[in-house]
Amino acid sequence: MDETAIAGFETKALAPEIRGLQDDMMRTFESFCEANDARLDALEKRMGEDVVTAEKVDRIAAALDAQNQRIERLTLKEIRPALGQSGPRGEDAVSEHKSAFERYVRGGDEAPLRRFEEKAMSSLTGADGGFLVPDETEAEIGRRLTAISPIRSIAAVRTVSTAVLKKPFAIFGAESGWVSETATRDQTAAPQLAELTFPTMELYAMPAATSALLDDAAVDIDRWIGSEVEQAFAAQEGAAFVTGDGANKPKGFMSYSTVAESSWAWGSVGFVTTGADGAFASDGAADALIELVYALKAGYRQNASFVMNRRTQASVRKLKDKDGSYLWLPPASAGGRATVMGFPVVEAEEMPDIASGSLAIAFGDFARFYLVVDRQGVRVLRDPYSAKPYVLFYTTKRVGGGIQDFDAAKLLEFSA
Template sequence: MSEVIEIKAAFTTGDTGDIEGIAWPFGKADRVGDVIEKGAFAGAPTSLPMLWAHDQSQVIGVWTSIIEGQKGLELKGHLLINDVAKAREVHAMVRAGAASGLSIGFQTKSATPIRGGGRTIRSVDLLECSVVAVPANADARITSIKSNSLSNQDVTPMDNEVIEDEAETVDLAETISELKASLAETTKAFDALKTDHQKLATRLNRPGVITAKTEDAAETETKAFRAFVAGDQKALSVTGDSGGKGGVLAPATFQATVQRLLIEASPFRQFASVMTIGAPSIELPVQDSAVQVSWVGENETRPDTDAAFSTLTIDTFGMGAQVSISNDLIADSQVDIMSIIASDFAKQAAKAEGLAFLDGDGTKKPTGLLRNANVAVQDATGTTLAIDDIVDLTVSLPNEYARSSKLFMNRKTRAALRKLALAEAPDAWGDSLAAGTPSTFLGFPIIELPDLDDVAADATPILFGDLAQTFRVVDRAGLTLFSDPYTKAANNMTVVHVNRRVGGAVINPDAMTFYTMAAA
């Protein structure tokens, strides 16, 4: 299961972009009750990507030191402030106090449920660590910010708690004693492993020995999924954790397949920015005012123009579907039941969420892009398409957004625009010369969104802008499943219920323009 969990973390950063902190404090649960034990990060890689808010398209640095210390998982790295614009922006937010936490992304390998909620996690695969604005734990914050204007020993304490923490001392003799004991245990375990290896090598070298074939994780998971669909509600315990009311957590392979199919089936997801979170909602920083730059003389005081930030909360909403499967198909070992269920659910989910992302009313679903009053609207001169109107639309955005903008419309509108362009401005239209490459108008790609309006009075048939900078899709980590072999037993069918949580919101209305037809 792939998860992203917000945690309490404290870190420092310097003017050169160096950054360090505790990404997970041992012995402390996060707000959903999960506790990761010391030793769970054994085998962690020597370096990790540093992301902004778990967005894989926004790599802002690299973690170069990953150590399990006495207090927790200690990371050191540096922001790529000389090469990546987003890294410089995050660096400024950290120094201004607008971004104050760390959050790790990992895949659970071994865990045990805790009575009352949460889990004790004993082993994970660490995938990445992100800088975030609002961590899940309210106490997570930056303890100090280093500055080149201070000496190496100078820091700015944030409160008394930090001062007391800096004043803690370590009994060196006790630490050395613990290290010696740990080294002795490690040496003993290595000797035992070496002996076992020698015995195994001797056995394999004997003639005529045939060893049993072992199943890999994917094969084991596939068999468990088939058994679960057939009615064994405990079959998926081999995949890891269970949770969710009335169901179990879907295996990692199933979740990955659904996610891939969702992207393939949803044009909106392909062009919006997408992130995964481990909580029911997330708060994102929004820059309300930009830094102002002024011309000044050599000895004049530079004006104080700090940027102002606020937060945007994106909630996730439940989405469910039921897939009916023939019991004969379930019994047929040659049929990939997991792929069938994943495909059916992904198609239904992509259609439902695509409509919600465009025109959702916010009731048990996200508020759609078309309902955001802060997005600019360009009114057409009539109730039919006009070349001059579309040309004006393509220059309606600032250059910083126009360079990566696209024209979004449904298939009927695209056909009407092509006919109009070929009749009145043939040089403006560019047909696609390769599969998967969109046609263009004035050099801007034309992307089909089937849920947009047809051309009609008062309709909004075309969007122009950069959807990735305009809209953020948020997926809640984890799908839950429930197998019902009884409701349609008379029809020789089993019903599998699939549930997930997803949200979305406009994060930057300045990067999009609506094209609205005139009234009748």
Template sequence: MFIDKIPADLETKSDDTGIEEVKGALAGLTDDVKARLDAMEAQIARPNLNKGSKDETTDEQKAFAEYLHRGDAAPEVKTLTVSSDPGAGYLAPVEMNAEFIRNLVEFSPIRQYASVRTTSAPAVRYPKRNSITNSQWEGELEESQASEPTFGQLEIPVHKLTTFVDISEELLADSGGSAEQEVRLALAEDFGQKEAIGFVSGSGVKQPEGFMSNADIAATVNGHATNLSADKLIDLLYSLPASYRNASGAAWAMNGTTLAAVRKLKDGQNNFLWQPSYQAGQPETLLGKPVVEMVDMPDIADGAFPVIYGDWSSYRILDRLNLSVLVDPYTQKRNGVVRIHGTRRVGGRILQAARFRKLKTATS
């Protein structure tokens, strides 16, 4: 202890001598205490890298000591990472982009070429003349013969296409309106695709009658089950009356697979029957007539009808109700759900089958 520095025989000495010795001892004691305090302060300020028990040394101290000794070669480096949500991953949230990734929804562009009308009735009937009068050559003073044309009617009923979508109130609120917008877009694409399929191949029962389902349309036999014949396409085109063949709305229709096969066809002089469009906004042509690609047309197969040509103004589309989207926040309120209804009322049918002709890929 520090008392050991005081002389033991201090009391036996004279006053002056004792006082001087005490002062000297105290001065030495003060210097010793000061040196020890400095050493303790330096020890406290210095990082405790190696002293203490294993339990007293933290993981951070061990890692820092390893780094000082070994640099980048330290065997264990712990850090905050984005890949770990508790380990600071929450500090780097994923960005939600406003751009949606959507699958392509394809449908035949029949509305662009057909005649479209609106109606306020559940069906429309068109008067139809089935035949003309029967005049005869007669001589002088011969009595003329009476004849009568026959009439009928053609009806196009309007059919309903409908569905609904349930969305939670939380999703509608948290999405800032984007969820409802996407549902409306999905409904529009779905209804457009479904009605286009109906216009092409619909049965006419609870849906439009497709032009490919009309049994009155005549067909030209290709002569082969899979290989298209250039000569038969020419026969098909010129089997129609000139007024129908050269109508402003007349065009070929086929899907992309069939169009690829048609583009390879050549005439006797090795010239392609298909001609590209050399002017913006003008369609491609086959035998000088426009070509419309319709994805819903059938592929080339034995007994199929992959190609049709005709005056598309003769296909009538009736719109009773445009796409109606009704947001219902009440009926499913107890479940926290908003129900979005989509409804479309439309009809379609060929008015004159004689304006069209199909190609049948078969031998007979």
């Protein structure tokens, strides 16, 4: 790791820059609206699309995406807290564990960690070797992942101490009804329960450091490990929570069976169609999104979000309602989300592109729809031998995931 990367640990006052970028983004969106309005006018008058105007719209749309990504990066950098702060166990225990862990990482001295393990009467080592990072480092890795992993940021997250979480879920509640004071009460049926199983799978990253970096007392080792693994973990999680097949990884919500909403049953995810193959319908394109929103029950709509990739979002950005208002609006504040029809948009690159029969847009209350399961404990195994002169840090955590309520989200299929 070079000096440039180490310099990235420094805290910078980014708020003024973020506010400036937010203002620039709003001006860019105004330019986008003007250019897209011109494109739509040309379509109406000439029955064809003007190439120059279309290219201008796409160019401004790309600039909007770039500005939004820049704002997200700067906002994330500003909100990152420092690692290694004292926690609820008390400063002495925190300091001892942190100090012991730092000696292990910097010089490979395992003795202080083993003494801490004996004193705490806990097992810090796993069957596959390695030591648990301090609780504060693990908590901050989790918080950072929530900030940069799109599905984790909106899903429910449960921390467990076992390898598998088994969760009963009531598909239908107990029957009930109205009755007079002296009337006979028929026996009601018992609630129908389903047992959902969420196994945790091992996720790993292997950051490398030079001896010079480890010898530099100015480098916060806890913070360095957290920053190195967060991007690797977030990328793997992001793909698994959307498209994972459940084999040695969580099962993504796009990997479950799907069925037309009119035939929906528990165990499948319902979808509605756009009315055109591989596209929004040319007449009333917004109607498909409205139908998708109202395919969801009212109780789920309150906290619902759209999930799509950036290319799909670029297409949605051009849509208007029947009153001529754009459905897509940029974030109202720095660090916020763009909205479609008032609902936040979460950008997940693993979602499919718009194509014939693709399920390119999801809409639902993901906190009730998808469950992320974290097993307690992030482990680090120091390896100074495999890639000399670098020291490798084999860092692992166990994560699972899957749908917990099949009625809490719906998909939009681009088909007739």
